[in-house]
Amino acid sequence: MPTVLDILDQFSVTPELLGLMGLGLGVLVIFFGLSGAMAGPNAKTRRMNAGSVGKVYSSDYDLIRGDDSDPHGLMKAFVPSSKQERTRIAKMLRQAGIQRSHAVRSFYAFRTIMGLVLPILFVTALALPVDMKTTLNIDEYLSGVSWVAALQIVTGLMVVGFYGPWLWLRARIRKRRQAISFSLPNALDLLQVSVEAGLGFDSAMVRVSHELALVAPEISQELMILQLEIQAGKERSTAFMDMADRTGVEEVTAFANVILQANQFGTSVSSALNIFANDMRLDRELRAQEKANRLPVQMSAVMALFMMPVLLMICLTPMLIRWITMFG
Numbered sequence: 166m167p168t169v170l171d172i173l174d175q176f177s178v179t180p181e182l183l184g185l186m187g188l189g190l191g192v193l194v195i196f197f198g199l200s201g202a203m204a205g206p207n208a209k210t211r212r213m214n215a216g217s218v219g220k221v222y223s224s225d226y227d228l229i230r231g232d233d234s235d236p237h238g239l240m241k242a243f244v245p246s247s248k249q250e251r252t253r254i255a256k257m258l259r260q261a262g263i264q265r266s267h268a269v270r271s272f273y274a275f276r277t278i279m280g281l282v283l284p285i286l287f288v289t290a291l292a293l294p295v296d297m298k299t300t301l302n303i304d305e306y307l308s309g310v311s312w313v314a315a316l317q318i319v320t321g322l323m324v325v326g327f328y329g330p331w332l333w334l335r336a337r338i339r340k341r342r343q344a345i346s347f348s349l350p351n352a353l354d355l356l357q358v359s360v361e362a363g364l365g366f367d368s369a370m371v372r373v374s375h376e377l378a379l380v381a382p383e384i385s386q387e388l389m390i391l392q393l394e395i396q397a398g399k400e401r402s403t404a405f406m407d408m409a410d411r412t413g414v415e416e417v418t419a420f421a422n423v424i425l426q427a428n429q430f431g432t433s434v435s436s437a438l439n440i441f442a443n444d445m446r447l448d449r450e451l452r453a454q455e456k457a458n459r460l461p462v463q464m465s466a467v468m469a470l471f472m473m474p475v476l477l478m479i480c481l482t483p484m485l486i487r488w489i490t491m492f493g
Contacts (some may be wrong), residue, residue, distance in 0.1 A: 244269070244274075255269050260338045276327050276328075279330065287322055345383050346414055347381075349414075350442050356370065373388060374388040391404055394407065405421035409421045
């Protein structure tokens with residue numbers, strides 16, 4: 166009676182090809198499982214929830230309630246159950262400019278997929294036939310890899326795939342904060358000009374956000390979200406404080422406080438914007454001067470570190486030569 170291996174030999178199916186087919190099937194199962202878990206409710210569920218309050222399904226970002234990131238189904242396997250942790254990640258995603266719905270679940274799903282895909286690709290490359298490795302020019306890199314080294318590489322790829330998106334998120338937050346800090350004085354000048362031209366403050370924010378969409382998309386996005394939240398019914402003070410918390414920039418927090426205080430005490434918004442913009446530029450100039458004044462001190466430490474050995478060699482070399490001459 167023929168065995169399974171005999172049947173596979175008849176169809177020219179090698180163990181390597183069988184392993185690749187198994188890996189491909191596993192990747193497909195993971196992909197369809199995650200896509201099914203991340204998908205929203207079907208059409209029937211949306212029609213049933215359409216008449217109930219607070220149950221309307223939408224794929225867009227909810228300006229009032231924010232993102233509901235409670236894990237359900239398969240998502241519980243890799244999305245943290247702690248609401249505090251999910252809130253912290255959601256805040257970081259907003260600071261990075263990611264305002265989409267279900268951003269937290271998508272971020273954790275991407276981390277998990279990358280942590281699985283990179284090791285699978287490496288194992289697949291190891292399991293390829295020799296002729297295919299030669300065709301892809303990877304034979305010289307994978308020929309001398311032992312099982313211990315392969316295990317170490319797989320572990321490293323899992324770490325890189327899982328923590329790489331986290332490092333990318335922090336870098337994007339830092340870059341976006343810097344962009345907002347640089348473009349805020351120009352936005353304040355445009356706001357001041359628009360208000361002095363006769364526009365209302367809300368209309369001026371919309372106009373400035375459209376004008377800065379190509380030059381400074383970060384501050385343009387924040388101003389547009391602020392205006393949409395106010396139009397959606399959120400209180401003005403809450404919307405401004407949410408914008409300050411969403412950006413994480415101290416200048417934006419000060420800007421929100423200036424506008425709220427001007428509205429509260431009835432002072433001129435145009436004058437407040439002019440004074441605040443000048444103060445921001447002065448503060449930026451002072452910080453640049455502070456960095457310039459710190460530079461000589463930092464350079465002196467480096468110069469001393471490299472010059473002291475040279476000075477010691479210059480001073481001690483004649484003495485060493487004399488000692489060698491006398492005792493040689």
